[in-house]
Amino acid sequence: MPETEPEVSGVDIELTDVVKRYPGQKKPAVEGLSLHIPAGEIVMFVGPSGCGKTTSLKMINRLIEPTSGRIRIGGEDVGKQNDDDLRRRIGYVIQGGSLFPHMTVTQNIALVPGLLGWDKRRTAERVDELLELVGLDPDRYRGRYPRELSGGQQQRVGVARGLAADPPVILMDEPFGAVDPITRQRLQDELLSIQEELRKTIVCVTHDFDEAVKLGDRILILTEGANIAQYDTPEEILANPANRFVADFVGAGAALKQLTLSRVSEIELNQPTVAEIGDPAPEVLRAAKAAGDDCVVVLDRRRRPIDWMWTSDLSDVDNVPAPHEDTDLVTIDRRATLNDALDTMLMSSHGSAVVTGRRDEYLGVVDFQAVLARIQDGNGQPEAEVAQ
Numbered sequence: 001m002p003e004t005e006p007e008v009s010g011v012d013i014e015l016t017d018v019v020k021r022y023p024g025q026k027k028p029a030v031e032g033l034s035l036h037i038p039a040g041e042i043v044m045f046v047g048p049s050g051c052g053k054t055t056s057l058k059m060i061n062r063l064i065e066p067t068s069g070r071i072r073i074g075g076e077d078v079g080k081q082n083d084d085d086l087r088r089r090i091g092y093v094i095q096g097g098s099l100f101p102h103m104t105v106t107q108n109i110a111l112v113p114g115l116l117g118w119d120k121r122r123t124a125e126r127v128d129e130l131l132e133l134v135g136l137d138p139d140r141y142r143g144r145y146p147r148e149l150s151g152g153q154q155q156r157v158g159v160a161r162g163l164a165a166d167p168p169v170i171l172m173d174e175p176f177g178a179v180d181p182i183t184r185q186r187l188q189d190e191l192l193s194i195q196e197e198l199r200k201t202i203v204c205v206t207h208d209f210d211e212a213v214k215l216g217d218r219i220l221i222l223t224e225g226a227n228i229a230q231y232d233t234p235e236e237i238l239a240n241p242a243n244r245f246v247a248d249f250v251g252a253g254a255a256l257k258q259l260t261l262s263r264v265s266e267i268e269l270n271q272p273t274v275a276e277i278g279d280p281a282p283e284v285l286r287a288a289k290a291a292g293d294d295c296v297v298v299l300d301r302r303r304r305p306i307d308w309m310w311t312s313d314l315s316d317v318d319n320v321p322a323p324h325e326d327t328d329l330v331t332i333d334r335r336a337t338l339n340d341a342l343d344t345m346l347m348s349s350h351g352s353a354v355v356t357g358r359r360d361e362y363l364g365v366v367d368f369q370a371v372l373a374r375i376q377d378g379n380g381q382p383e384a385e386v387a388q
């Protein structure tokens, strides 16, 4: 839940009877798509391979020219704008970040500001601000080359580049498709966190229906020729699939997918005993015993969790020690879904996960019981009915 209602910086997108016919193809890839994308929302495009998701997305920034129809962004006809204008108004993020390998992180992010003629100082300030926003320390990363970054870090720089000129609209094509599942989950959480602040209009193509449910304010499900099977909120699509095609696409696990609709932040967290490195161990043990805890969460000076210790490991030391490299601490963002939380907990020997907030600060602990209780109480929603 946002603390204060942020201003919407995105603008509406309107597609009216948009057609794309590729040369030499019998049928149009997009047969006549009409769609309203409200300002400040995330809309996810999903559908079977070849149904026209990417073609539809790329027509919005005219990387692909429509054969006919009209696309308006913030009320203005895209067809009548020059390319520089479009690049300023539309950020573009694709799989893996697609950074230029011979350019540093700064040079990659500064591409669009460079095109727009920003001076050096303004560009440098913007690069640092964006690196902070996507969770990369500017001093460490601004001078690096893409090969000196992990896949997840490259993708973060790709997101920063898409945001560089502060465009109201961002288009994303399988943005997190190239990273491992845990990194993907983190990047999704970060995108939601950034969006909570910026409220852009984001249009995103994905193959992953769970990702669509997690990120989307609305999901557009397409059939071949980019025909709309259903365009609705994730809640509505899961509870009331419009037809057999959607029901099949959503899959048999619709009830379980409801887990993807609930966030860790909606669950009451446990508050086990916490300690800082160097705290006297006997005192920490006393507090843990009084609370009935068999483990203690260790925090750093900025209240970020760094270790998770069994009380038995504290009984033969004087002070809380610095964490081992192989600490089994597992953290999860408060924006993560209950699905993510279950995945994360399965990897932890504690059967629970430490929950962190916007700036990685400690918030509490979520465990299996809490998630189960949440599933059982069902959030007051009826079980999803899948059309027969």
Ligand SMILES: Nc1ncnc2c1ncn2[C@@H]1O[C@H](COP(=O)(O)OP(=O)(O)OP(=O)(O)O)[C@@H](O)[C@H]1O
Pocket: 022, 023, 025, 029, 047, 048, 049, 050, 051, 052, 053, 054, 055, 056
């Ligand atoms: N440059 C092109 N020339 C000819 N046909 C094309 C071209 N690009 C795409 N197509 C065809 O248009 C249709 C839609 O392609 P598009 O890439 O938009 O689908 P998609 O839903 O994004 O697919 P995927 O999920 O596999 O990425 C497909 O049948 C594809 O073969």
